[in-house]
Amino acid sequence: MGNKNSEIFDYVRGFTCDFDSVTGVSKTAVPTSRKLSQMKGMFADDAAYAAALEKEDTVVYDFYEMGAPESEGEIAMGTSILHPGKIGDEYYFTKGHYHSKLDTAEAYYCMSGEGFMLIENPEGDWRAIPMKGGEAVYVPKRYAHRTVNTGKTDLVTFFAFGGEAGHDYGTIETKGYRKLIVERDGKPEIIDNPKWK
Ligand SMILES: O=P(O)(O)OC[C@H]1O[C@H](O)[C@H](O)[C@@H](O)[C@@H]1O
Numbered sequence: 001m002g003n004k005n006s007e008i009f010d011y012v013r014g015f016t017c018d019f020d021s022v023t024g025v026s027k028t029a030v031p032t033s034r035k036l037s038q039m040k041g042m043f044a045d046d047a048a049y050a051a052a053l054e055k056e057d058t059v060v061y062d063f064y065e066m067g068a069p070e071s072e073g074e075i076a077m078g079t080s081i082l083h084p085g086k087i088g089d090e091y092y093f094t095k096g097h098y099h100s101k102l103d104t105a106e107a108y109y110c111m112s113g114e115g116f117m118l119i120e121n122p123e124g125d126w127r128a129i130p131m132k133g134g135e136a137v138y139v140p141k142r143y144a145h146r147t148v149n150t151g152k153t154d155l156v157t158f159f160a161f162g163g164e165a166g167h168d169y170g171t172i173e174t175k176g177y178r179k180l181i182v183e184r185d186g187k188p189e190i191i192d193n194p195k196w197k
């Protein structure tokens with residue numbers, strides 16, 4: 001998908017790619033980093049966000065976008081590595097997205113760490129599915145999905161979804177998620193998002 005990985009990997013005749021089974025890091029594939037500055041307005045506490053960004057534009061997560069052709073019959077796969085941290089009392093998360101083709105599911109295998117897969121559909125149904133190393137998560141079609149790292153180490157997942165799915169970030173960027181996961185008395189708690197539109 002327009003990055004170097006689409007040239008490295010042979011989607012016509014097959015390939016292998018290394019991913020460390022604990023850290024998710026690949027020696028072959030080229031990672032993409034998402035920094036704090038790329039997540040403006042997504043965290044609930046704008047003041048805490050501004051203060052954190054002023055201190056350092058830290059990397060919130062890295063993932064391997066493997067360059068699969070975006071068409072039916074293909075499979076997009078890779079790992080994502082969500083670092084531990086918080087903005088105010090809200091745990092770090094991935095931006096989250098719907099699939100442009102809404103009727104497409106996604107499979108995740110959690111390799112290490114702990115957290116939640118936060119999902120919601122356009123009708124307002126939502127769930128926070130707990131994730132930890134060794135567990136697979138099924139994200140059903142029609143659900144936006146975001147991982148949230150509530151642990152002290154990286155939350156590492158391997159994912160696979162249909163090549164035709166596509167990413168719709170706009171809906172989450174403008175509306176936000178209905179729920180947030182924050183730390184209360186040292187433990188994760190799911191609360192309503194005060195900014196949800
Ligand atoms: O796309 P984001 O919400 O920023 O998350 C980053 C990446 O991690 C996930 O594991 C997904 O399967 C990828 O499709 C996604 O691009």
Ligand SMILES: [Fe+2]
Pocket residue numbers: 097098099106145161
């Ligand atoms: Fe997805």
